[in-house]
Each structure stands twice: as structure tokens, then as C-alpha cells.
Amino acid sequence: MPVLPPCNLLPPPFPLSQLNFIPQHDPSSYKGSSGCRFLTVGASPPYFGALAYASAATLQAGADMTTALTLEDAVADNLRNCPLTSAETMVYSSNLLPPPDIPNFSNSISGTLIGPGLSRAPSSQSWACTVASSLPPSPSKCIVLDADALWPSSSPSILETLLPPRSPLILTPNIVEFNRLVSTHLPDSSNYESESDKAQLCKLLRTTLNVTGIILKGPTDIITTEHCQLTCSTNGSSKRCGGLGDVLSGLVVVFVSWFLKYSKAGDVSVALWCACAVCRESGRRAYGKKRRAMQAKDVIEEIGGVVEEVWPLFDE
Numbered sequence: 001m002p003v004l005p006p007c008n009l010l011p012p013p014f015p016l017s018q019l020n021f022i023p024q025h026d027p028s029s030y031k032g033s034s035g036c037r038f039l040t041v042g043a044s045p046p047y048f049g050a051l052a053y054a055s056a057a058t059l060q061a062g063a064d065m066t067t068a069l070t071l072e073d074a075v076a077d078n079l080r081n082c083p084l085t086s087a088e089t090m091v092y093s094s095n096l097l098p099p100p101d102i103p104n105f106s107n108s109i110s111g112t113l114i115g116p117g118l119s120r121a122p123s124s125q126s127w128a129c130t131v132a133s134s135l136p137p138s139p140s141k142c143i144v145l146d147a148d149a150l151w152p153s154s155s156p157s158i159l160e161t162l163l164p165p166r167s168p169l170i171l172t173p174n175i176v177e178f179n180r181l182v183s184t185h186l187p188d189s190s191n192y193e194s195e196s197d198k199a200q201l202c203k204l205l206r207t208t209l210n211v212t213g214i215i216l217k218g219p220t221d222i223i224t225t226e227h228c229q230l231t232c233s234t235n236g237s238s239k240r241c242g243g244l245g246d247v248l249s250g251l252v253v254v255f256v257s258w259f260l261k262y263s264k265a266g267d268v269s270v271a272l273w274c275a276c277a278v279c280r281e282s283g284r285r286a287y288g289k290k291r292r293a294m295q296a297k298d299v300i301e302e303i304g305g306v307v308e309e310v311w312p313l314f315d316e
């Protein structure tokens with residue numbers, strides 16, 4: 001076990017040894033071979049920035065390759081021209097990679113994120129349902145649903161398309177999205193007051209949906225899995241700019257995929273906590289430098305440094 005340098009997110013609320021699920025670089029590996037290839041699905045006008053943030057976060061955390069999939073050619077063009085994603089991200093529209101091709105394509109993918117900037121338009125929702133249902137189920141490949149992928153659209157919703165889950169399924173709602181999930185799936189529990197009620201409701205929602213995990217984002221992130229409930233309230237940025245949830249969702253798909261591939265002990269809540277803590281610590285550093293001018297892209301720039309500090313590479 002390496003000696004970990006001091007960092008704002010250490011020590012974690014679980015044994016330090018459980019942090020040991022992040023791969024080292026192996027000279028014999030080839031691009032994407034170490035569980036470092038991801039698929040991000042979303043982006044509709046005017047929200048293409050959200051998928052750019054999420055995809056860029058995966059790359060900064062350590063992904064070898066990330067492929068962004070959008071419905072429309074025009075949005076794909078926007079993403080290709082976006083400084084955050086151009087060159088590093090392969091961008092497909094549904095014309096270039098239609099759902100019948102997704103099962104083959106997704107064999108090399110370690111995890112999929114659906115939702116950032118997707119929009120709630122029925123055409124986007126039903127396209128994302130088709131994409132979700134064409135992902136081959138696998139116990140080692142996670143699916144993360146965020147933002148508009150949590151919208152209770154006409155039946156079945158994207159979430160309902162994936163139920164009962166045949167792959168590890170993680171939901172990352174903000175408080176508004178969480179309240180919508182509760183009123184849709186737990187209509188008798190919609191009135192809750194305290195933080196502990198909220199934590200109990202997270203447990204009830206996770207059990208009802210039978211998903212692998214839920215992160216309820218907020219001043220304190222509440223992380224709920226089958227065996228564990230953790231909170232993450234390490235210092236973050238005081239500025240609440242748009243796009244921080246997108247950054248978190250990109251980190252979640254990377255950390256959970258690595259956990260499923262490399263972890264030898266512990267619960268997936270460890271991976272969810274790491275994603276939250278890295279997002280907050282990156283926000284704290286970006287805010288320290290940029291103050292009022294901080295944007296999500298500044299947070300993304302800090303991710304690589306935080307990850308290296310906690311999980312240093314042992315280069316020869």
C-alpha cells in the first residue's frame with residue numbers, strides 16, 4: 001500500500017486500503033484495455049455543454065478514450081468544435097452510430113453515462129430509451145443515469161427501460177430530480193422534512209428500484225448502496241456554477257467502472273464516495289484560484305492533479 005500524501009479528501013470514511021482500485025499504467029496495455037473506455041450519451045440544443053463537461057471529466061480522471069453519442073448531427077458538430085471535447089472525444093450522432101450498432105460497439109466500453117444535456121423532449125427521451133435498451137447487460141459494466149435521464153417521461157421512462165437492472169445501475173439525482181423520483185416511485189413518501197428522513201428515503205428508493213446505488217447531491221452528498229450509506233461533505237467550491245453535476249457524473253462512471261474491474265474488497269459505495277470527494281476537492285482548488293470567475297471547466301482542469309495526489313502513478 002503506497003503512503004498517501006495529505007489531501008483534503010483524506011482520510012476517507014472507510015479503510016484506506018479500499019482506495020486501492022485505481023489502475024496503474026501498464027506498458028503492455030493498449031488504448032482502452034485497462035477499463036479506461038467510456039460512452040457518454042446526451043446533449044440536445046441548447047445543452048450540449050453538459051455532455052462536454054461530463055466527457056471531459058472522464059478524460060481528466062484517467063480515461064483512455066471517451067465516445068460521446070448525441071441524437072442530432074448539429075449537436076455532434078457543436079461538441080466536435082467545443083474546446084473541452086474536440087480532439088480527445090469521439091463524437092457520434094445517431095446517424096453515424098444507430099442503436100443496432102451499439103451492442104457491438106459497446107463491447108469495448110467499461111461504463112456508460114446517460115443524461116447530461118439530453119433534454120426532456122419526447123424525441124430525445126425515446127431515442128435514449130432505445131440506446132439504453134440496446135446496451136448489452138453485464139455485471140461488470142455500469143450504467144449511470146443523471147439529469148434528464150431521470151425525467152419521468154411517457155411510459156416507459158429511460159430508468160424504467162433499465163428496470164429490473166441487469167447491469168450495475170447508479171442514479172445521481174440533484175434534489176429536484178430526487179423529489180421527482182420519489183413522487184413517481186414512492187408516492188406515499190413525498191412529504192419528508194429532516195436530513196435523516198432524506199437518508200431513509202434514499203434507502204427506500206434504492207430498494208424499491210433495486211438499483212446498485214444512488215448519490216443524492218447537495219451540501220452533503222448522500223451515498224446509498226445495498227450494504228452501506230455514506231455521506232461526503234468534504235469542502236468544495238462555494239460557487240454553485242452550472243455543470244458541476246455533469247462533472248460528477250463523468251467521475252462516477254469512471255470510478256465505478258474501475259471499482260467493478262479492479263476492487264478486491266469493500267462496497268461500491270467506496271467508488272461513489274471517491275467520485276464525490278474528487279469532484280468537491282477539484283471544486284475547492286478551482287475556486288481558490290478563480291474565485292467568482294470559476295466555471296465547470298476550471299473544476300475539470302483540477303481533476304488530474306487531485307487524482308494523481310491520491311493515487312500516484314509509480315513510473316520507473
Ligand SMILES: NC(=O)C1=CN([C@@H]2O[C@H](COP(=O)(O)OP(=O)(O)OC[C@H]3O[C@@H](n4cnc5c(N)ncnc54)[C@H](OP(=O)(O)O)[C@@H]3O)[C@@H](O)[C@H]2O)[C@@H](O)CC1
Pocket residue numbers: 046047048049050051115116117118119147148174175176242243245246
Ligand atoms: N452548460 C450546459 O449545457 C449545462 C446544461 N445542463 C443541463 O440542463 C438541463 C436541465 O437541468 P437543470 O438541473 O438545470 O434543470 P432545470 O429544469 O433547469 O431545473 C429546474 C429548476 O429546479 C430548481 N433547482 C435546480 N437545482 C436545484 C437545487 N440544487 N436546489 C433547489 N432548486 C434547484 C431551479 O428552480 P428555480 O430556483 O429557478 O425556481 C431550476 O430552475 C439538463 O439536461 C442538464 O444536464 C446543466 O447540467 C448545467 C450546464
Ligand SMILES: Nc1ncnc2c1ncn2[C@@H]1O[C@H](COP(=O)(O)OP(=O)(O)OP(=O)(O)O)[C@@H](O)[C@H]1O
Pocket residue numbers: 147173174175217218219220221236237240241242243244245246247248276279280
Ligand atoms: N450547497 C452545496 N455545497 C457544496 N457542494 C454542493 C452543494 N450543492 C451541490 N454540491 C456539490 O456540487 C456538485 C453538483 O451538485 P448539483 O446539485 O449542483 O448538481 P446538478 O444540479 O445536477 O448540477 P448541473 O448544474 O450539472 O445540472 C456535487 O458534487 C455536489 O456535491
